[in-house]
Amino acid sequence: xxxxxxxxxxxxEQALKVRSQRMEVLARNIANADTPNxxxxxxxxxxxxxxxxxxxxTATNEKHFSAVADAPDNGxxxxxxxxSSFDGNxxxxxxxxxxxxxxxxxxxxxxxxxxxxxxxxxxxLRGE
Numbered sequence: 001x002x003x004x005x006x007x008x009x010x011x012x013e014q015a016l017k018v019r020s021q022r023m024e025v026l027a028r029n030i031a032n033a034d035t036p037n038x039x040x041x042x043x044x045x046x047x048x049x050x051x052x053x054x055x056x057x058t059a060t061n062e063k064h065f066s067a068v069a070d071a072p073d074n075g076x077x078x079x080x081x082x083x084s085s086f087d088g089n090x091x092x093x094x095x096x097x098x099x100x101x102x103x104x105x106x107x108x109x110x111x112x113x114x115x116x117x118x119x120x121x122x123x124x125l126r127g128e
Contacts, residue, residue: 037088048075
């Protein structure tokens with residue numbers, strides 16, 4: 001049963017987790033907009049997805065993916081500010097708010113996809 005659910009949701013379940021983590025990072029940036037020397041960060045969605053994809057890869061020989069498995073990437077990146085701040089803080093509130101809005105939309109789209117997929121599975125189980 002779990003194999004059916006894993007294949008039905010695919011990578012989207014993991015994508016939802018990564019999108020949630022990104023929103024937490026952006027919220028932390030916004031919360032620390034006035035903290036001296038705070039360095040704004042962001043989560044590289046593509047890097048995180050590559051890490052998730054590694055879990056789905058299987059090899060016939062352990063050396064086939066050795067280069068892939070050697071260096072895990074947590075996806076965290078420091079943001080380069082457009083304008084420097086005197087107190088060393090790299091948070092630019094307008095950039096962070098725009099990124100948070102976009103991230104919220106991406107999260108909602110992934111959630112909607114999963115909800116539609118669950119609805120389809122429910123219909124199939126009911127025989128509709």
